[in-house]
Amino acid sequence: MAQTKGQQRKTEARERARVRREQQRKAERRRKLVTGGTVIVAVVALVVALVVVKVTSGSSSDKNLNAPVSAALAGAISSVQPAAYDEVKAGSASGGMKAADAGDSPLTAGGKPEVLYVGGEFCPYCAAERWSLATALARFGTFEGLETTKSSSKDVYPNTATLSFLDAKYTSQYLTFTPREVQDRAGKDLQTLTDAQSALLQKYTQGSIPFIDFGGKYILGGAQYDPNTLKGLTADQIGQKLGDPASPIAQAILGGANLTTAAICKLTGGQPGSVCNSTAVTSVAGQLTSGSTDGSS
Amino acid sequence: MAYRGDRTRLAVPGWLPVVSLLLCVVGLGVASYLTYEHFDTHATFGFCPESSGINCQKVTTSPESRFLGMPVAVLGLAFFVAAPVLLVPAAWRSPSRWIRGARMLAVSGGMAFVVWLLYAEFFRIHAICLYCTAVHVLTLLLFATVVIGTAVTAPYDADEHDFEDELDEDEDEDELGAAAPPAGQPSRLSRSSHRL
Numbered sequence: 377m378a379q380t381k382g383q384q385r386k387t388e389a390r391e392r393a394r395v396r397r398e399q400q401r402k403a404e405r406r407r408k409l410v411t412g413g414t415v416i417v418a419v420v421a422l423v424v425a426l427v428v429v430k431v432t433s434g435s436s437s438d439k440n441l442n443a444p445v446s447a448a449l450a451g452a453i454s455s456v457q458p459a460a461y462d463e464v465k466a467g468s469a470s471g472g473m474k475a476a477d478a479g480d481s482p483l484t485a486g487g488k489p490e491v492l493y494v495g496g497e498f499c500p501y502c503a504a505e506r507w508s509l510a511t512a513l514a515r516f517g518t519f520e521g522l523e524t525t526k527s528s529s530k531d532v533y534p535n536t537a538t539l540s541f542l543d544a545k546y547t548s549q550y551l552t553f554t555p556r557e558v559q560d561r562a563g564k565d566l567q568t569l570t571d572a573q574s575a576l577l578q579k580y581t582q583g584s585i586p587f588i589d590f591g592g593k594y595i596l597g598g599a600q601y602d603p604n605t606l607k608g609l610t611a612d613q614i615g616q617k618l619g620d621p622a623s624p625i626a627q628a629i630l631g632g633a634n635l636t637t638a639a640i641c642k643l644t645g646g647q648p649g650s651v652c653n654s655t656a657v658t659s660v661a662g663q664l665t666s667g668s669t670d671g672s673s
Numbered sequence: 674m675a676y677r678g679d680r681t682r683l684a685v686p687g688w689l690p691v692v693s694l695l696l697c698v699v700g701l702g703v704a705s706y707l708t709y710e711h712f713d714t715h716a717t718f719g720f721c722p723e724s725s726g727i728n729c730q731k732v733t734t735s736p737e738s739r740f741l742g743m744p745v746a747v748l749g750l751a752f753f754v755a756a757p758v759l760l761v762p763a764a765w766r767s768p769s770r771w772i773r774g775a776r777m778l779a780v781s782g783g784m785a786f787v788v789w790l791l792y793a794e795f796f797r798i799h800a801i802c803l804y805c806t807a808v809h810v811l812t813l814l815l816f817a818t819v820v821i822g823t824a825v826t827a828p829y830d831a832d833e834h835d836f837e838d839e840l841d842e843d844e845d846e847d848e849l850g851a852a853a854p855p856a857g858q859p860s861r862l863s864r865s866s867h868r869l
Binding site for chain 2: 404405408409411412413415416419420422423426427429430530531532563582583584
């Protein structure tokens, strides 16, 4: 009987020990979960702190530097000598122009072929490409309201001097030019795109800029030359270099302009002949149909 | 109770290896794409818009895209290739301190690297890459999963002598009968009362 009582006590002791151990096990697990949770919360807090500091310090972003182009620069863009274009031909421009999908509807506006440009003032590749586009378009019409600006100081090729099409008005008997600067130098939204324009941008460059659609026939995604070519120069200095076909600046900008002009000539039916039949344009026109060249951005 | 295991094989909640491996698989996919684009000279980074704040090209070609000469994209890929070894059910069930330590070390190192990359994107490159951000989020989730998993699968270290002590105490009680406890120690009655 005494033995039975002893065994009973041992059984009870074992049960108490088991319960105590289970309680300790649970307490231990709870303690480790709390520690782990604290670590996770600390890491998340660190990440959130980085985001908050970034967002709150982001207000000290690039200032708007837009200013009307000087008369000298406007003249330099619109009056590049045909001989200079002829001498440069494709120059150092690597092209990047490719044929649009055959199924694309022709882009037109106001009963004329339309050239759609999508870029951003912060974007250094857009900064480079605008020079070629503006000089090419100046062979088919006239600009008003062109401005100078610089690309973002925080992006690659910082502070690249360029033009802005934001308030530009373009008049031509041959084509319509539709520029869209989607963000300013600080990355703030400017002009919006229509659904159709967004669809084209996504289709051909997955949203990358610069993007130029030449009447639904040719597409240019990216810059045709290295923005570093313009490094350290002001807009007026770049304008001055356009008159010197041997300069690396003219080789890049006018080379890109000739390729752009060749694409536009395909839209205008070769008009005006003085531009589209020039040596400069006919010598590079072959690069459009081959589609073998690549963008640089 | 479901987490209880023995000393040679820890019991692991079913979701733990599934979630951790799933995160690794997704991470492996994104890291593979980033590595491919890193070595592709005509990288396009589909679905990564190019604005002043978001720019995959800018991030992946920045000086910070390399660590000790090694492309960060490759390091990310290596992480997601190696991590599953420590996240399979057998590894989770293992009570080995080495395996558990290596797993924590791996995800902690990965998380520390993510914090550094976030700092670099925000304050040095001034742009973020959406694909990189996806990898960062996956790494954070993996880190949280492993931390929680390590806590819930922690082996219980109570020594066997706890149990023996308890038995010894009860046996002592038998021998002492109703004798009064030494001064300064709680009586059996008071200890029992505490338990209740």
